[in-house]
Amino acid sequence: xxxxxxxxxxxxxxxxxxxxxxxxxxxxxxxxxxxxxxxxxxxxxxxxxxxxxxxxxxxxxxxxxxxxxxxxxxxxxxxxxxxxxxxxxxxxxxxxxxxxxxxxxxxxxxxxxxxxxxxxxxxxxxxxxxxxxxxxxxxxxxxxxx
Amino acid sequence: xxxxxxxxxxxxxxxxxxxxxxxxxxxxxxxxxxxxxxxxxxxxxxxxxxxxxxxxxxxxxxxxxxxxxxxxxxxxxxxxxxxxxxxxxxxxxxxxxxxxxxxxxxxxxxxxxxxxxxxxxxxxxxxxxxxxxxxxxxxxxxxxxx
DNA sequence: TAATATTATGCAACTCAGTTGCATTTGTTT
DNA sequence: AAACAAATGCAACTGAGTTGCATAATATTA
Numbered sequence: 612x613x614x615x616x617x618x619x620x621x622x623x624x625x626x627x628x629x630x631x632x633x634x635x636x637x638x639x640x641x642x643x644x645x646x647x648x649x650x651x652x653x654x655x656x657x658x659x660x661x662x663x664x665x666x667x668x669x670x671x672x673x674x675x676x677x678x679x680x681x682x683x684x685x686x687x688x689x690x691x692x693x694x695x696x697x698x699x700x701x702x703x704x705x706x707x708x709x710x711x712x713x714x715x716x717x718x719x720x721x722x723x724x725x726x727x728x729x730x731x732x733x734x735x736x737x738x739x740x741x742x743x744x745x746x747x748x749x750x751x752x753x754x755x756x757x
Numbered sequence: 758x759x760x761x762x763x764x765x766x767x768x769x770x771x772x773x774x775x776x777x778x779x780x781x782x783x784x785x786x787x788x789x790x791x792x793x794x795x796x797x798x799x800x801x802x803x804x805x806x807x808x809x810x811x812x813x814x815x816x817x818x819x820x821x822x823x824x825x826x827x828x829x830x831x832x833x834x835x836x837x838x839x840x841x842x843x844x845x846x847x848x849x850x851x852x853x854x855x856x857x858x859x860x861x862x863x864x865x866x867x868x869x870x871x872x873x874x875x876x877x878x879x880x881x882x883x884x885x886x887x888x889x890x891x892x893x894x895x896x897x898x899x900x901x902x903x
Numbered sequence: 904t905a906a907t908a909t910t911a912t913g914c915a916a917c918t919c920a921g922t923t924g925c926a927t928t929t930g931t932t933t
Numbered sequence: 934a935a936a937c938a939a940a941t942g943c944a945a946c947t948g949a950g951t952t953g954c955a956t957a958a959t960a961t962t963a
Contacts, residue, residue, distance in 0.1 A: 629930075631940065650920080662942045667921065669940090683829055683885055687950080688920065704871065709880060723869030725850065725884065730891025734855060737885050738871065739829055745876025775959075777911065796949085808913045813950065815911090833921080834949065904963100911958070922947070929940065 615639045622693070626676030633661045637669055638678070638693070646714045647682035647690030647705070683737040684714060692716070704738035710747040761785045768839070772822030779807045783815055784824070784839070792860045793828035793836030793851070829883040830860060838862070850884035856893040 619638040623630045640656035641648055648656070650666050670691055673679035680697060682690045682705060696703045701722040706715040722738060743751065765784040769776045786802035787794055794802070796812050816837055819825035826843060828836045828851060842849045847868040852861040868884060889897065 629939075631930085633941075663920095664922080664943080665941050681831065683831055685827065685829055706873070706877060717874070720871055720873070723871055725866055725869055725886075727852070727866070727886070728863070728891065730894050731852060732889040732894050733886055734888035735886070738882070739885070740871075740873070740879055740882045742880035743878040745874065748876050748878050775910075777958085779912075809949095810914080810951080811912050907960100907962075909958100909960070911956105913956075914954090916952090918949105918951070920947105920949090923945085925943090927940100927942075929938105931936100931938075933934105933936085 615642050618642060622678050626673070626678045628672060628676060628678075632659065633665055634669055634673070636661075637666065638673070641679065641691060641693050644692070646716060647684065647692040649688045649690050651688070653691070682714070683739055685739075690714070698722075700733055700735055702735060702737045704740060706740045706742070706744065708744035708747055709741055710743060710751075713744060715744060761788050764788060768824050772819070772824045774818060774822060774824075778805065779811055780815055780819075782807075783812065784819070787825065787837060787839050790838070792862060793830065793838040795834045795836055797834070799837070828860070829885055831885075836860070844868075846879055846881055848881060848883045850886060852886045852888070852890065854890040854893055855887055856889060856897075859890060861890060 616635065616639060619635050619642060620630050622638060623634055628634060636657040636659055637653055640653045644652075644656070650663070650670065654661070654663075654666060670679065670681075670689075674681055674691070677694060679691050680694045680702060682692055684690050684705060684707060694702075696716065696718040701724070704717040704720050704722060706717055707713075708715070717740075722736065725736075727733060762781065762785060765781050765788060766776050768784060769780055774780060782803040782805055783799055786799045790798075790802065796809070796816065800807070800809075800812060816825065816827075816835075820827055820837070823840060825837050826840045826848060828838055830836050830851060830853060840848075842862065842864040847870070850863040850866055850868060852863055853859075854861070863886075868882065871882075873879060
């Protein structure tokens, strides 16, 4: 997508990173996804191939510059997403379905603010929820009612 | 501690698990800690030694029965804590200091409730915060002002 | 109590995400 | 173009967590 590429270039420039081949296609892959992606998922969505190590190193620099967040999800692998749906200190919540295992970005939900003990300074907050997504929840009800 | 052992026995009975040597000392180690512990930290705090695999398997059964929670913390290793400071659907928040890397259990903070989209059913919520703990925060101010 | 079944623990070898060090390529600057 | 810096690739490694199977401990029943 042309607009995605433009956005990727703009983001990389903002982060002070050269708009290289690998960075461009990695960012584009993440920008066109509606959920956080693992290193492997990103690789599969990229048009071209790149070395595993390069992918990890690129992810690190993207996270360092704040262009990308590592989502807080309980899994052995890390999942990454562009930070454009988060405010400075409050990230959008994630909902992980315990049945279909999909991760849903709750970008419409207003992240709650919490009163911290005296002296603490909040830099980033992440809220994670587990349960049944609407699809699996209604499916379960149907099964029960029949 | 005698009372800790009693509590461990009571918890294991409630979870339908035999009060074995390893389970007892693992649970006691976690009950006397004020923060989530990794498998290795638990092993070090146990009076006796136990095989790595046994520790992992025991952690799994403790989590399955709900006696113990795996804390949602961004690290390569998992951290575990007794679930007695959490309510059924809302876990107590964690604050991870970006300077001293300590994890602080905010058991006094009331976990916020969030309005989910239609049809979703929440089973567990975890809130994680990163920033400066009160110690590191005030230390930084002093450095700056001098 | 002895015999038997069930559950818990230990050991060795394995898997796999992520890392390190170094060589090579690509892009930038003068 | 020459020279430098940054990005990418490759091979070998690290370390958390797992698997399969053997042994030990506990519970059950005769």
